[in-house]
Amino acid sequence: MRPVTLHTLMHHTGQARTVKWRPERLSTDTARQLIRRGRRSNAAVRVYVTTDRDGTPMHVAYVEFGPGLYDNVDAVTDIYEIPTEALTSL
Template identity: 55%
Template sequence: MRPATVTTLFKYTDKQAIARWRPEPISIDVARQCLRRARRNGHTVQVHQTTARDGSSVHVAHVHTGPGHWDAVDYVTDIYEIPTDALTDL
């Protein structure tokens, strides 16, 4: 089973372009912890179930952290891709 992945996007206050970190693999447990922490801290969290390009079922979680959490950054967005099988095989 493939691990979850997270991609981070952020927009600096002084720049028009949005910076992007390369997708990185993380464990299912770490993804769950990050989503719980985001909800607990009042960030916007949306979770959608969809189908990946290879036909497998995945959950895509979008975490939006607004301004005020980092200097010179307007917002940060984390996008988690979690295989549905990993959530149901516990």
Template identity: 40%
Template sequence: MTSPTTTTPATSGRNQWAARYYNVTPAVSYQGRYLSVRDARSALIGGRRIEGAAVLVYETTDRQGTALHVGYVRIPADFYTWAGQPAHDDTTVFEIPTAALTDI
């Protein structure tokens, strides 16, 4: 049994941990981590509430031909600042299998 904090998704019938996200900034670049589809949807919706943020969602396929939604959230540098760090845009990319979206 896998826990939500591991880097492999659970294989339950509902694919609870099927989404994957990447956070990219000039200082830090996270490799893909798994999270629930519900959390990914919440992050995309929350990004739309931030003034000046760019939120885009694309339908595509992965290398194996599986239907996939890619969500992109870019939060402007003036939304928040880090002490002692230059201002930068924060970008997060979500990969969500289409089958997992229809499972919610």
């Protein structure tokens, strides 16, 4: 089961547009590991509890990496959409 959807956004230095990767499906365990890794690397990590458009409870985690992660990149943001049911069923 891969209930978590990861969206990655990258802003290159000197460019006006933001690069968006195709959404990626992850397991809940993999998402937790990646969010923890972001915390250890001093990324700004924020988690919000909300609902999707159908009213299904979910958590949205933002992991914002600043400059220095990649050359010529100002910021990288990973956005995790995690259904609350996936967290409570572990």
